[in-house]
Amino acid sequence: MTTRLELVCALGIDLGTSGIKVVALSPKGRILATAREPYRTIAACEGQAEQDCGDWLKALTRAVNHIQQKSIRKLPVKAIAVTGQMPTLVVLNGGKPLGHAITWQDTRAESWTSERMNAELRHDVYRRTGVHIDGRYLAPMYGFHRKRSRKRDVILSAKDFLLYALTGVTATDPSTASGYGLYNLESGAWDTRLCEFWNISADQLPSIRASSFSLLLNRSGAKLLRCASDTPVLVGCADSAAGVYALNGSAPANDTVTILTGSSTVIIKSDSRPTWDGRSRFLLTPLAVEHTYGQEADLLASGSARDWVQNLLAGNNSKPRRLLWQSAREIAPGANGLLFAPYLAGGEQGILWNPNLKGALIGLTWAHGPGHIARALLEGMSFEIRRCIEALEDKPITSVRITGWMAENAADLQILADILGRPVHAFKLKSASATGAALFTGLVDQQSYFDQMKASVFKPTVTNSPCYNEVYARYIARFPAKSSAKLTAVAKESSHRAR
Structure with a gap:
């Protein structure tokens, strides 16, 4: 027997490396529908791996349409959470993406980053952030590709861009923040010393919230998902953290x-x-x-x-x-x-x-x-x-x-x-x-x-x-x-x- 509670669903959105995946779950834990929509990776030169943020959003709308078609009833979405590939760099300027997203598969910043690091500095970064810094993390990736830091730039990871597209808020969570190469594990905040090293100001970074922190779907987000405005959207977490949660x-x-x-x-x-x-x-x-x-x-x-x-x-x-x-x-x-x-x-x-x-x-x-x-x-x-x-x-x-x-x-x-x-x-x-x-x-x-x-x-x-x-x-x-x-x-x- 279907209860009134079963007449709603939760939506999980994963902005993956090769495509976007959407899953609808019932309150009783049944997988109601799944959908995947691919997008291209641009690799026109050696080491390049870029994606178009517009392609992500188009793929998201197509995937949600498939979810609705697969569901027997068009169940109201009562909660949404996002996750995504990382570290993948999106730079906002004037509220819009500046060029393509640079994915974690892009290797062009590797040599530039290595020239600026020695073993002792790498170990200091590891003790502060828990990561082995290289040219795939957002701070050095931004430094290499942007050449000169602009105060109006906002640096986001892929999942954080998706959250911004749905809510209009620039925010991240600790698991995704680790992919910036700037998140201090002990303080739970952006590391001032590392921000200075990479010439990045705190104003260029999103606020750090708990993964469970809830925002509201805005009108643009509601149009993308065909859901009601003001639907709760959780800040979410990195794709690896979400995968661990699914199994444990x-x-x-x-x-x-x-x-x-x-x-x-x-x-x-x-x-x-x-x-x-x-x-x-x-x-x-x-x-x-x-x-x-x-x-x-x-x-x-x-x-x-x-x-x-x-x-x-x-x-x-x-x-x-x-x-x-x-x-x-x-x-x-x-x-x-x-x-x-x-x-x-x-x-x-x-x-x-x-x-x-x-x-x-x-x-x-x-x-x-x-x-x-x-x-x-x-x-x-x-x-x-x-x-x-x-x-x-x-x-x-x-x-x-x-x-x-x-x-x-x-x-x-x-x-x-x-x-x-x-x-x-x-x-x-x-x-x-x-x-x-x-x-x-x-x-x-x-x-x-x-x-x-x-x-x-x-x-x-x-x-x-x-x-x-x-x-x-x-x-x-x-x-x-x-x-x-x-x-x-x-x-x-x-x-x-x-x-």
Whole structure:
């Protein structure tokens, strides 16, 4: 029986890297409808990765139209929350976007940023912000592309721009603020010293609000979403934080690792306090719930690496692609001696902080075919996930939860479980981040939602898991974890001084 409460819904909106995702949730936690609309990334020169903010808003309207068409009844939207890719730079000037958004995949500011940093300064930034600063964070990205700071400029992340488009308010939350490279974890405010270093004034930055802080949909936003004006819109959180919320709710356990697979892969362990790594191996970022933090490692090329390999080896037709992965999944563990280091994008490679790392195929012979290469890629990504989990495991990790493209195929999940040597709980969500945003609105009963969330569990097999331990040992020996001896030395020296 449908109650009066079920005649409304919560809307979660995820401004993703390749497209916008919208999810409608009922107050009882039922997924009523989902929609995804893609948009283009402009890559006209080396290192460029830009998107048109206008394309985002057009895609949003199309996605909401699909949601309404899929719903049996046009249920009134009673609450909205937003999330999005980060760090992606939008500069407002005169209330309008100045040029295109520059996405986190853009690498053009890397060298410029490196020239301005040394190991000690990088470690100081890590202690203040929890991030390893590079040219993908908003402060250096703005400095490189804008050349000279303008007082009228307002610097926003992608999600914050979406919030502005819906409400007319420039605001961010702690999890998204971490992507600016200016957010001080201990003070919960913009770091004055770092703002001065990057020549950015506080007036150019959005106010920092809790993820649960509620604004109101304005007329422009109501037109975009075809919802009533004054509908509550939560400030929301980063896409990774929303994904963690979708799989764990308001009380994530510190013995659980959450893996979110998309264009990139995010590996997060939750904690109730900020805990920096003495070896500076992982990021430290606020999560959606106040006073919770994520120890985070990111693999920048995972879903994008999979797409690259299948385009290279199987072209654009669905049947050859399907046969490629079918062949890969039938090959024995270890890919007949082939190792694939999946470092196809610069920047963050899990806990390996070396922007000069490149992808590599080791052991390639005449005996290998396309299926072996695809299999080695799946194994290489899983090896890097294991490396990250081992770095996060200061206490025993008893649960691994995963969603995204890697959670869609049983064979891929079995490979992951065998390599990790741990049970893997897979959740099939079309968009974990959009679902987490809708759940976070407070309109949805969490217990009812999780009662309907059935995970598939994959346990390590007694035959393949021991075999993978040997292959993993060879992989780690070939691609060592200590990627920056200088950074580690400075971290240890600073740690001793602090005592």
